[in-house]
Amino acid sequence: MAPETVIPAIAAAFLILLLGGGAVIAASGKQEVFGHPKGLYMLFFAEMWERFSYYGMRALLIFYLTKHWLFDDGKSNLIYGAYTSLVYITPVLGGYLADRYLGQRKAVLFGAILLTCGHFLMAFEGTGGQSDPTINIFWAALSFIIVGSGFLKANISVMVGQLYGLTDTRRDGAYTIFYMGINVGAAIGTILAGYLGETYGWRYGFGAAGLGMLLGLVVFVFGKGVLRGAGEAPARVEGSKPVSDTLLYAIGLGAVAVCWALIQYQDVIEGLLWVSGILLLGYVLWQAFKLDKEPRERIFAILFLIALNPLFWGLFEQAGGSLNLYTDRFVDRAGVPASLFQSINPIYIILLAPLFAGLWVWLGKRNLEPSAPAKFGLALLQVGAGFLVFVIGANTVGPAAMTPVIFVFLIYLLHTTGELCLSPVGLSAMNRLAPKFMASLIMGAWFYMTAVGNFVAGKIGEATGGHDGEMTKEATLAVYNQIGWITVGAAVVVLALSPIVKKWMHLDTLKDDRNLAGDRELGEPQAAGTNLSGEAKA
Numbered sequence: 001m002a003p004e005t006v007i008p009a010i011a012a013a014f015l016i017l018l019l020g021g022g023a024v025i026a027a028s029g030k031q032e033v034f035g036h037p038k039g040l041y042m043l044f045f046a047e048m049w050e051r052f053s054y055y056g057m058r059a060l061l062i063f064y065l066t067k068h069w070l071f072d073d074g075k076s077n078l079i080y081g082a083y084t085s086l087v088y089i090t091p092v093l094g095g096y097l098a099d100r101y102l103g104q105r106k107a108v109l110f111g112a113i114l115l116t117c118g119h120f121l122m123a124f125e126g127t128g129g130q131s132d133p134t135i136n137i138f139w140a141a142l143s144f145i146i147v148g149s150g151f152l153k154a155n156i157s158v159m160v161g162q163l164y165g166l167t168d169t170r171r172d173g174a175y176t177i178f179y180m181g182i183n184v185g186a187a188i189g190t191i192l193a194g195y196l197g198e199t200y201g202w203r204y205g206f207g208a209a210g211l212g213m214l215l216g217l218v219v220f221v222f223g224k225g226v227l228r229g230a231g232e233a234p235a236r237v238e239g240s241k242p243v244s245d246t247l248l249y250a251i252g253l254g255a256v257a258v259c260w261a262l263i264q265y266q267d268v269i270e271g272l273l274w275v276s277g278i279l280l281l282g283y284v285l286w287q288a289f290k291l292d293k294e295p296r297e298r299i300f301a302i303l304f305l306i307a308l309n310p311l312f313w314g315l316f317e318q319a320g321g322s323l324n325l326y327t328d329r330f331v332d333r334a335g336v337p338a339s340l341f342q343s344i345n346p347i348y349i350i351l352l353a354p355l356f357a358g359l360w361v362w363l364g365k366r367n368l369e370p371s372a373p374a375k376f377g378l379a380l381l382q383v384g385a386g387f388l389v390f391v392i393g394a395n396t397v398g399p400a401a402m403t404p405v406i407f408v409f410l411i412y413l414l415h416t417t418g419e420l421c422l423s424p425v426g427l428s429a430m431n432r433l434a435p436k437f438m439a440s441l442i443m444g445a446w447f448y449m450t451a452v453g454n455f456v457a458g459k460i461g462e463a464t465g466g467h468d469g470e471m472t473k474e475a476t477l478a479v480y481n482q483i484g485w486i487t488v489g490a491a492v493v494v495l496a497l498s499p500i501v502k503k504w505m506h507l508d509t510l511k512d513d514r515n516l517a518g519d520r521e522l523g524e525p526q527a528a529g530t531n532l533s534g535e536a537k538a
Contacts, residue, residue, distance in 0.1 A: 042223035044181035049216025051185035056193025074465025081458010088451030090150020095444030103233030111151030118144030119210035161431030183349035194339030313453025377494035382418030384487030
C-alpha cells in the first residue's frame with residue numbers, strides 16, 4: 001500500500017481510539033467507574049498517547065542513528081543511552097517546579113506541548129549523514145522531547161496517586177492499570193511508527209508519533225474536569241513573593257537549549273549524572289534528617305529502592321539499543337522489520353499486568369504478598385536470567401548461525417515479568433512513602449536513577465560494539481553473559497536484605513489524609529496556606 005493510502009487509515013484509527021477513550025471517561029455520572037475514580041481513566045488515555053509517541057520514536061531511533069545519520073554502532077548506542085538518560089533526569093526539574101509553584105496539572109500540560117513540538121520536528125530528516133546541517137533539527141527535536149518528558153512523566157504519575165488514600169488497597173492496582181495504558185500506547189506506537197518508518201520512510205514513522213502526542217494533549221486538556229482538583233498549584237506561603245508561570249515556562253525552554261548541547265557531548269552527561277546525583281542525594285538526606293524516626297526511615301527505604309534502578313534499567317534498556325541491533329542483524333526473523341519486535345514487551349505487559357494486579361491482591365488478602373523490596377529482588381533475578389537464557393539459546397546454534405527468534409520472545413518475557421515486579425510497584429512505593437512536601441521531587445528522583453540506568457545501558461551497548469565500534473555476535477553475547485550473572489548475584493543480596501528494608505517502610509503506621517483531591521467537591525476552593533492534604537505548608 002502506498003503512504004497516501006496508509007496514512008489516512010492510521011489517522012482514522014487514531015481518532016477511533018481517541019473517541020473510545022472519551023467514551024470511557026464519560027461513561028457514568030458516578031464519581032467512579034469499575035471501582036476506580038474516573039480521573040484514572042483520563043490519565044490512562046493521556047499517558048497512553050504520550051507513550052505511543054515516545055516508544056514509536058524509540059523503536060526507530062537506533063536504526064535512524066546508524067542508517068540515516070551514519071553513526072557507528074558503539075556511538076549510536078551511546079547517543080541512545082544519553083538521550084534516554086536525559087529523558088529521566090529532567091523529571092527532577094519538572095517535579096520540583098510542580099511541587100513548589102506550577103502544580104502537576106500545569107506541568108503536565110506544558111510538557112505535552114513541548115513533546116508535541118519535538119515529535120513533529122523529528123519528521124525533518126534532511127539528506128542524512130553527519131555533515132547534513134539538518135542534524136541540528138534532529139538534536140533540537142530530541143531536546144524538546146527530553147524536557148517535555150521531564151515536565152510530564154513524574155507529575156502525571158503523582159496525579160494518579162492523588163486520586164487515592166495512602167492506605168487505599170486499590171493503589172497498586174490503579175498503578176498497574178495506569179501502567180497498562182503506558183503499554184497499550186507503546187505497543188500500538190511501536191507497530192505503527194516502526195512499520196511506517198522502516199517501510200515508507202523515517203518521516204512517516206516520526207510523523208505518526210507526533211500525531212499520537214497531539215492526541216494525548218487533546219485528551220488531557222478536555223479531561224481536566226474528572227481530576228476533581230488533583231494536580232492544582234500549591235497555595236503560596238503567606239509573605240512569599242509570587243513566581244510568574246511565564247518565568248517557569250522560560251526556565252523549561254532554557255532547559256531545552258541546555259539539552260541541545262548535552263545530547264551532542266555524551267561524556268559531559270556522565271559527569272552531570274555524578275554531580276547532580278550527589279547533590280540530589282544530599283538534599284534528600286538533609287530533608288530526611290529533619291523528620292521524625294518513622295518518616296526518616298521511610299526515606300531510607302525509598303533510597304534503597306531507588307538505588308536498584310540503574311542495575312535493572314541498565315539491562316532492560318538494551319531492548320531499544322544493542323538488542324534491537326542484534327535482532328536486526330543476527331536473528332532469524334523471517335523478514336519482519338526489526339523495530340516491530342519492540343512491541344513484544346508492551347504486548348506482554350497488556351496480557352500479564354491484570355494477572356499480576358490480581359496476584360498481588362490475592363496474596364495480600366492471605367498475608368503472603370512479597371514486600372516491595374522483595375519484588376525488586378525478584379525483578380533483578382528475572383532480568384538477569386533473561387540474558388542468560390538468551391545467551392544459552394544463541395550459543396546452541398553456533399556462532400555462524402542466526403539466533404532462533406523464540407529466544408527473543410523468551411528474553412522479553414522474563415524482562416516483562418521482572419518489569420511488573422519493579423516499575424508499577426516502585427511508582428506506588430514512591431508515592432506512598434514520600435512526605436507530601438517532597439512527593440514530586442521523590443518521583444523525580446525515581447526517574448533520575450532510571451536515567452542513570454539508561455546511561456549505563458548506553459555504556460553496555462557501546463561495549464557490544466567492540467574496539468572498532470561495530471557489533472559482532474560473539475562480543476555481544478559475551479557482554480550479555482557477564483551482565484546476566486552480575487545481576488542474578490545482586491538479586492540474591494537484595495532478597496536477603498528485603499526484610500530489613502520492609503521494616504523501614506513502617507506500613508502499619510501510614511495514615512490517610514482526610515482532604516484528598518478525589519474526596520473534595522469539584523470547584524471547592526483550597527484553603528490558603530495548605531496543600532492538597534490540608535496540612536500547613538512549611
